[in-house]
Amino acid sequence: MKEVSFKVIHLFLHPYYEEDSHDYDVALLQLDHPVIISPLIQPICLPAPSHIFEPGLHCWITGWGALKEGGHISNILQKVDVQLIQQNICSEAYHYMITPRMLCAGYYQGRKDACQPILYLPLSSQGDSGGPLACKEPSGRWFLAGLVSWGMGCARANHYGVYTRITQLACAVQCTVQLSQATLHVSLTPRHESSIAPPSTCPASRWSSTQPPLLHFPQNEFLPLEMRSSKEEQTVNFIQDSSDTAVKQTSCSPKLGSAQCCLT
Template sequence: MKTLLKALKRCAVAGAAALAVVSLQPVSAAQAAPAPVVGGTRAAQGEFPFMVRLSMGCGGALYTQQIVLTAAHCVGATGNNTGITATAGVVDLQSTTGRIQVRSTKVYRAPGYSGDGKDWALIKLAQPINLPTLKIATTTQYNTGTFTVAGWGAAREGGAQQRYLLKADVPFVSDATCRSYSGYSGLIAGEEICAGYAAGGVDTCQGDSGGPMFRRDAAGAWIQVGITSWGIGCARPNAPGVYTEVSTFASAIASAAATL
């Protein structure tokens, strides 16, 4: 079952019959206004300028101005790929003011990715996007505390993708606690990190896959510590979101980016 859950992840493309078991990704809250993350609030224009929406129904963040960091389960095999469109510069996907759309040229998927762990990938764009990038953690120093997640995914389990970027805060969950929950015994320590509330209510959801989980560093700047990967349902009690532990793969990500 764990392999099935991870294969489905929190992609927006999952079929209706699979929605009950897809993983949760960082998204905002369900409110009166349209929102993309369960239990989140709408992000302000320019609040997270590094956020990217990908045309296959996933999220991502600008690693460089020409490379997007996302989840491996969102992309195909490593190689040339011109079939992905990245949208950036807006929180409202229907807004044309400030919206930037760029096609992909190449994809790099983490070597050895098979649905369990190693859930990261890079997408090279046809041209740079002149927006701030999101630096990634290179040590485990920031792998605790409270994290921010954001995305255009569903505002409720099984719901539709959203027009507006939503944000939410979720607390770190230790490996031991995360593994104690039903369906999470296969958590891969050192490659995955859990975050969420035991009571549920706030989480990423379908369509948030590949988006960043981030927090402030010692200097007050945003730093990415996770990539939305999988989970059981969306915002259920005792079912936190699971994120790729970015610091583990920081060197590999940097090396791969240099080859694109």
């Protein structure tokens, strides 16, 4: 087993992020050096705004969070499959607090979930926040459908996990990549290493470096993320392990204009 660490030198936050509701819950990290692609560290595709993740699709979440509500965090990367939930069903379960920037996954009976912060309790993080919701398309490519955001406890019945819906924020992400002229980091942990699509199979961005999506979408919804310098030293760790029981944490470290961005 080999661990690879990176320092975070800049943090890009969405300017409309709301701490109470967790709306617009997305950020990008600029690392101190590029991620080296290897058989165990591979990119994931970012979906286009028009990409549809059908309800009922089984996807995968991973993280080092608590193994049960109120429990201790894990020192071994965990994985579990969850099912995408219809927006209206999840909205009813959460008394209509689900916004268009949110995506729900899990099961009505509970039992499988990420351990994420409880809404209105920002200090209740249980370790899985920001982790990937990765979905495999029929083409064999993995797409980042969401990011672990919030929920009501862990794996409670009729309380699905709530994720940041990447398709709703893809323009802001792409605009930030283009305007920052920086190397950014996005992470994915797929189910099996052999199922990961190589970077060359992911389409390049449909926006050129001279035409950021801000020009195509003038509404404030698509402003680039705010950049903040990292005041405290932060690190990002990846685990490389060839065993069958360990999950392969992968990443995409695209530079501007590279097809490895996996943006559609």
